[in-house]
Amino acid sequence: MESQTQSRSIMKGTIQDAERLISNQKSLLESIPEMVLLVKNGDSIEYMNPSAKRFLGDLTHINDESERQVRLSELLRIVAQAIREDKVGTFETTLGQFHLEYTLAPFFGYNNEALYWFFIRDLTESKRQFEEISLFHTSIETILSHKISELKESERMRQKLATELNSLKEHLKEQPAEGKMVGSSRALSELRDMVFQVAKSDATILITGESGTGKELVANLIRESSNRNNKPFLKINCNTISDSLLESDLFGHEKGAFTGADSKRKGKFEVVDGGTIFLDEIGDVSPRMQAALLRVLQDGDIIRVGGNTPIKVDVRVIAATNQELSAMVQQGSFRLDLFYRLNIINISIPPLRERKEDIIDLTTHFIRKYRLAFKKDINFLPQSILDRLVRHDWPGNVRELENVIQRAVLMAKNNVITENELFFDTQPGEKNQAPHKSFLQRIDGRTLKTMVSDFEKDIILYALEKNHGNVPLTVKQLDIGKTAFYDKMKRYSISPKELK
Numbered sequence: 240m241e242s243q244t245q246s247r248s249i250m251k252g253t254i255q256d257a258e259r260l261i262s263n264q265k266s267l268l269e270s271i272p273e274m275v276l277l278v279k280n281g282d283s284i285e286y287m288n289p290s291a292k293r294f295l296g297d298l299t300h301i302n303d304e305s306e307r308q309v310r311l312s313e314l315l316r317i318v319a320q321a322i323r324e325d326k327v328g329t330f331e332t333t334l335g336q337f338h339l340e341y342t343l344a345p346f347f348g349y350n351n352e353a354l355y356w357f358f359i360r361d362l363t364e365s366k367r368q369f370e371e372i373s374l375f376h377t378s379i380e381t382i383l384s385h386k387i388s389e390l391k392e393s394e395r396m397r398q399k400l401a402t403e404l405n406s407l408k409e410h411l412k413e414q415p416a417e418g419k420m421v422g423s424s425r426a427l428s429e430l431r432d433m434v435f436q437v438a439k440s441d442a443t444i445l446i447t448g449e450s451g452t453g454k455e456l457v458a459n460l461i462r463e464s465s466n467r468n469n470k471p472f473l474k475i476n477c478n479t480i481s482d483s484l485l486e487s488d489l490f491g492h493e494k495g496a497f498t499g500a501d502s503k504r505k506g507k508f509e510v511v512d513g514g515t516i517f518l519d520e521i522g523d524v525s526p527r528m529q530a531a532l533l534r535v536l537q538d539g540d541i542i543r544v545g546g547n548t549p550i551k552v553d554v555r556v557i558a559a560t561n562q563e564l565s566a567m568v569q570q571g572s573f574r575l576d577l578f579y580r581l582n583i584i585n586i587s588i589p590p591l592r593e594r595k596e597d598i599i600d601l602t603t604h605f606i607r608k609y610r611l612a613f614k615k616d617i618n619f620l621p622q623s624i625l626d627r628l629v630r631h632d633w634p635g636n637v638r639e640l641e642n643v644i645q646r647a648v649l650m651a652k653n654n655v656i657t658e659n660e661l662f663f664d665t666q667p668g669e670k671n672q673a674p675h676k677s678f679l680q681r682i683d684g685r686t687l688k689t690m691v692s693d694f695e696k697d698i699i700l701y702a703l704e705k706n707h708g709n710v711p712l713t714v715k716q717l718d719i720g721k722t723a724f725y726d727k728m729k730r731y732s733i734s735p736k737e738l739k
C-alpha cells in the first residue's frame with residue numbers, strides 16, 4: 240500500500256516535472272524572436288512558433304496562392320535540401336527578397352519519425368542596414384579617395400607654384416633694381432621680350448644703338464638671364480686699348496712673342512672659358528683684330544700672339560656698337576664675314592626721342608635712385624618740368640636723362656625739382672654748332688639780308704633754348720634792348736614759352 244502510494248507520488252512528481260518542462264519549452268518557443276519550425280519527413284510542418292507564423296502567415300489560408308504560400312513551399316524546399324544533405328551548423332539563404340539564416344537540429348519523437356527542429360532568423364533588416372552601412376562606407380571611401388586625390392593635386396599645384404615662385408625670386412635676384420630696363424613703351428617691352436628670348440641660347444649677339452641708349456645694360460641683362468650667369472663675364476672696351484695690347488689681352492701670348500713677353504700668358508678668351516665676353520665698341524677694332532675675332536666666332540678657337548697652335552675655347556660673345564656697321568662694311572672698314580658672324584642676332588635699341596613714353600618712367604626711376612643716393616626728400620615733380628623733359632630731344636639718350644635728373648636731385652632745395660635745377664647736357668660738336676651748320680647749309684643762292692636774318696633767328700632761338708625761355712637773362716647775355724628783342728621774337732615767330 241505504502242509502495243503503491245509511493246510510486247503514485249513519484250508518478251505525480253514526474254508528470255509535474257514533464258508538465259513544467261513542456262510549459263517552459265512552450266513559453267521559450269513562444270517568446271523568442273527566432274522562427275522555430277518542427278518539420279516532419281522534410282515535407283510537412285508539425286509545429287510553428289508565433290514568430291514563424293507571423294513570417295509565413297496563417298496556414299489556415301493554405302489554399303490561396305498568396306505570397307505566404309510561395310514563401311512556405313520555398314522554405315520547405317530549403318528544409319528538404321538541408322535534411323537531405325544532413326547539414327550541421329548555421330547557414331544562410333535567400334527567400335524572395337528575404338535573407339534568412341537557419342540551423343537544423345534533430346528532434347527525437349515517437350515511432351522513429353524523421354523530425355527536425357528548424358530555427359530561422361530573418362536577417363533581411365540587418366543585412367539591409369549592413370548594406371547601407373557598407374554603401375555609406377564605400378561612399379565615404381569614394382569621398383575620401385576624391386579628397387585625397389584633390390589634396391594630392393593641390394599639393395602638386397603648391398609645389399609647382401613654389402617652384403615658379405623660386406624661379407621668380409631667382410629672376411628678381413638676377414635683375415637688381417639698379418640694372419632693370421625701365422620703360423613701358425612698346426619698343427622697350429618688345430626689346431625686353433627679345434632679350435629674355437635670346438639670352439638662353441649661346442648665339443652671338445650684336446647690340447646696336449646710339450650712345451647712352453642702354454647697350455651695356457642690355458648686355459648685362461642677357462648675361463644675367465643666360466645659362467652662363469654663374470660663369471665669368473668680361474667686358475672689354477675695344478677702343479680704349481691699343482691694338483696690339485688688345486690682341487694679347489684677348490688671345491694671350493707665347494713667351495718671347497714681343498719685347499717684354501718674358502713668359503707665356505693666357506688671354507681673356509682662355510681665362511673666361513665657359514663664360515661670356517662683352518666686346519664694347521666693336522666698330523673700333525683693327526682689321527687684324529677683326530680677322531682674329533672672326534676665327535673665334537667661326538671655328539671656336541684662338542691662337543696666342545707669337546704662337547701657331549689653335550686652342551679651343553667656349554665663350555659666348557656679346558658685341559655692341561653705336562656705329563653703323565653695315566655702312567662700315569660698304570666703306571670697306573669692317574669685314575663683311577665678321578659682320579655676318581656678329582649680326583646673327585641683332586638687338587637694336589631705339590633712341591629715347593623715338594620712345595618718349597619711356598621718359599616719365601625713366602625720370603621717376605632716376606629720381607628714386609638719386610633721392611636715395613643723395614638722401615634727398617624729393618617727392619614732387621611739377622607737370623611743367625615733365626613736359627619740358629618730354630619735349631627735349633635727348634641726343635645723349637637715357638644717359639643724358641640720368642645726368643639731368645642726377646644734377647636736379649642733387650641741387651634741389653626743397654622736396655621739389657624746379658626749372659632752376661634743370662640743365663641739359665651740351666653735346667659737343669652737335670648743339671653748339673647747330674645754328675652755324677644750318678646757316679652754312681642755307682647759303683646757296685640767297686641774299687645777304689635773308690641769310691643774316693636767318694642767322695639772327697638761329698642765335699635768338701639757341702640762346703633762348705639754352706636759357707629755358709628766360710627772356711630777361713637772354714636779353715642780358717646778348718646785350719640787346721628788351722623792346723628790340725621782343726620785336727625780333729615777333730618777327731621770327733619765336734615763343735619763349737615753347738622753349739622752356
Ligand SMILES: Nc1ncnc2c1ncn2[C@@H]1O[C@H](COP(=O)(O)OP(=O)(O)OP(=O)(O)O)[C@@H](O)[C@H]1O
Nearest residue numbers: 419420421449450451452453454455456561637638
Ligand atoms: N631702360 C633703362 N632703364 C634704366 N636705366 C637705363 C635704361 N637704359 C639706359 N639706362 C642707364 O643709362 C645709362 C647708359 O646706359 P648704357 O651705358 O648701357 O648705354 P650705352 O648704350 O652702352 O652707351 P654708350 O654707347 O655710350 O656706351 C646707364 O646708367 C644705364 O643704367
Ligand SMILES: [Mg+2]
Nearest residue numbers: 454455519559
Ligand atoms: Mg656702353
